[in-house]
Amino acid sequence: MIGLEGALYPWRFRLVLALLALMVGAIAWRMLDLQVLDHDFLKAHGDARSVRHIPIPAHRGLITDRNGEPLAVSTPVTTLWANGKELQAAREQWPTLAAALGQDPANFAARLEQNKEREFMYLVRGLTPEKGQSVLDLKVPGVYAIEEFRRFYPAGEVAAHVVGFTDIDDRGREGMELAYEDWLAGVPGKRQVLKDRRGKLIKDVQVAQNAKAGKALALSIDLRLQYLAHRELRNALLEHDAKAGSLVMVDVKTGEVLAMVNHPTYNPNNRRNLTPAAMRNRAMIDVFEPGSTIKPLSMAAALETGRWKPSDIVQVGNGTLQIGRYSIRDVSRTQGQALDLTGILINSSNVGMSKVAFDVGGAQLFEVFTKLGFGRDTGLGFPGERVGNLPNHRQWRQAETATLSYGYGLSVTAVQLAHAYAALGNGGAMTPLSMIRVDSKPGTMQVVSANVAKTLQGMLQEVTESPRGAVRARVPGYHVAGKSGTARKTSVGTKGYQANSYRSLFAGFAPAQDPRIALVVVIDEPGKGAYYGGLISAPVFSRVMAGSLRLMNIAPDNLPLPEQKLAAAGQGGRN
Structure with a gap:
């Protein structure tokens, strides 16, 4: 029957054979194509299953x-x-x-x-x-x-x-x-x-x-100075049983941070017992009221007005000033009834500084402090850095103006304070801070007039060289300029200040005649009775500054004259 049907319809048989031949040809061609002509296809799929x-x-x-x-x-x-x-x-x-x-x-x-x-x-x-x-x-x-x-x-x-x-x-x-x-x-x-x-x-x-x-x-850090600062700050904390401390050293001319030290610290090579408190870079993260270290900057605002000069006299009376229900008091009661502007800094008179600030005005203080970098980012780009707080009021009342002038009511970091003092030491020109080594001279911005900055350098030199000043900050062979500060610590979560809790500060630069290094020391909660910055932080400033000036080969500017040496030798021989 099939043979008969095929004989009757030969075209159907031929069609089936042709289709089968085409299918076989297609398969053969594909095999030839994959194996010979286009072998990359199989290789790619094979590699996908074996090449990694x-x-x-x-x-x-x-x-x-x-x-x-x-x-x-x-x-x-x-x-x-x-x-x-x-x-x-x-x-x-x-x-x-x-x-x-x-x-x-x-x-x-x-x-x-x-x-x-x-x-x-x-x-x-x-x-x-x-x-x-x-x-x-x-x-x-x-x-x-x-x-x-x-x-x-x-x-x-x-x-x-x-x-x-x-x-x-x-x-x-x-x-x-x-x-x-x-x-x-x-x-x-x-x-x-x-x-x-x-x-x-x-x-x-x-x-x-x-x-x-x-x-x-x-980095801009000098490891020699870093070791020196680390040792002296640690020793000071042990000596005074303090909670913590920070130290920042800035190159006045270039803005480079030469040393930045904090205690407590940690070993980054072994972090098994690491605590969050030890990790904090307090110099950039911790904010505090700067206390009397702000007074030279308030003086800069006064001198900038042109109405004040260092010899001008301010009546401080018995060291107490009443503003409504608010009392301003001086720690020192023996400085006399009247002080000139330099005397206000030497004796750290809150009353004298307040009276100067009343004439200058809170707006002028705010403007100068802003130019000096307070309340603003330093531009270092350091993770977690804080900018602090610089209040600005639509109407400045006397109490707000007074407290701002002697370092309360605002908050700063140690780096910001060092940057501001570096600007004073650099003739009033502010150089951008850098944590990276600077190989070319950076640009500057004049934030305080050069004459005012020069005047303040001399006034701050007298602060360290006066018998009533910060004598523990002196450096043998060098004239140094600086100001101590003591600030009460605010309470966390409540208004007001903690009882018997202070920060001891010292800020300054050297050599006073041609400043090269600005240095800020902050010691948190010294626990052995004394807490004034001139007693606690000034000696650290002295030791670190002395070692740094010598390591950097900066020439002394306060050596005895030859005739003084001969006279001293002659007196020694007669004795």
């Missing part, structure tokens, strides 16, 4: 001080990981592996059980290459290694608050490590490898992309 790219870690940029001394370096470490499924077949080696890793066998076994279905789990990170290789030499199935980098900080706790630290993934988390993350972080590379379906490495094919190391960063 593993990251090549990038070397993080070096951080140094201004002289090239390392502050943060990256060292190679080994991270061990495991395939949980493969490790199940080597249970008998778990105790040996746990011992090699320094882990408790029971806890280690429990962790492996919890991750038995996972193809990736960290065993331990940050081993030395030697230690990592010793574990790999055990040849435990399913244990593999990754090369990484770990940050090491040679200066340890001395520069911790400035440099900061990185996390376990080598990303910046504090300090300059965080602020310059994009600059310091490198670009990881890629390595092409062949792996089987179980993830085992079969062949290391090639480097697909080279790792790009991060860029180096030279």
